[in-house]
Amino acid sequence: MTDNAGRYYIYNGELIDSINVEMPALEGNKAVYEVIRLIEGVPLFLEDHYERLQSSISNIGYETDFTFEVLAGQIKKTSEANESLNCNIKVMIILTGTGRQTLLYTSKSYYPDEALVEKGVNIGLLQLERENPNIKLINLTYKEAVEKKIREGNYFEVLLCSNDGSITEGSRSNVFFVKENRIFTAPGTNVLKGITRKYVMEACKSAGYEVLETCIDVSRLQEMDGLFLSGTSIKVLPVTGVEEFCFKSAKNPVIQAVREEYDKIIKKYIDKYVKIW
DSSP states (O other), X not given: OTTEEXXXXXXXXXXXXXXXXXXXOOTTSEEEEEEEEXXXXXXXXXXXXXXXXXXXXXXXXXXXXXXXXXXXXXXXHXXXXXXXXXXXXXXXXXXXXXXEEEEEEEEOOOOOOHHHHHHOEEEEEEEOOOXXXXXXXXXXXXXXXXXXXXXXXXXXXXXXXXXXXXXXXXXXXXXXXEETTEXXXXXXXXXXXXXXXXXXXHHHHHTTOEEEEOOEEGGGGGGOSEEEEEETTTEEEEXXXXXXXXXXXXXXXXXXXXXXXXXXXXXXXXXXXXXTO
8 A cells, every 4th residue: 555654554454564564455346445634532522433434335235244333443443553642544444355455554634734724725626427426436548637736737736627517526635626605515325424524514603604505516616705615634725816717705794714723623622632632
């Protein structure tokens, strides 16, 4: 696994030193996954991640006895073995004809600093529709197309566009558009319903802003006052440019308010669970 960032990983419940053992290959098998962020040792929104993991497995016709307690224990074990309380842990369930295999490891991650948040990021557009947006399934062809577009445009991220020109989501994030005091995001049926997306929508409402679940067409981009991405590592990240379109998202008071409310949600969650973990 090229995104492994730690020395130790867990494979089928066993802690393994990655220096001496090559991590298992995935080719030829289906694999669903979750990326869970740890802050101060607390896995954020773990219940939601577990529920979505189970849903992904069920939606492709499999069953598993991988319990919440097992997941929690293996996350803690991975974190402690790699001496990292602030990291991302990738959980993969590899589904084969003979059963399931589980893999947990600390994955490479990037957390935007305040300078980047205050500046905002540039992103691109990519006409691409995911076949099953609500299943977090590893798709190497999809990954290659996204990475090629990001590399060619030197973008931070790309937004996926359907064949009719509607913007659905980022390749590894959800996207929200701001027009005056209203916030727009694609319906949950059209996108991967990100865990961060769920709590960002709560943050929007806490900040006093209406959230409308509707797709924004590429042709309407110039009408927006700003937009932001949401995701496990990036939290709420303003967008300063979408190809030729420029925005003052980082200075937008609506986006600033949502960022503040989302940080409050995270703090409340950590304060609740830090003693347990």
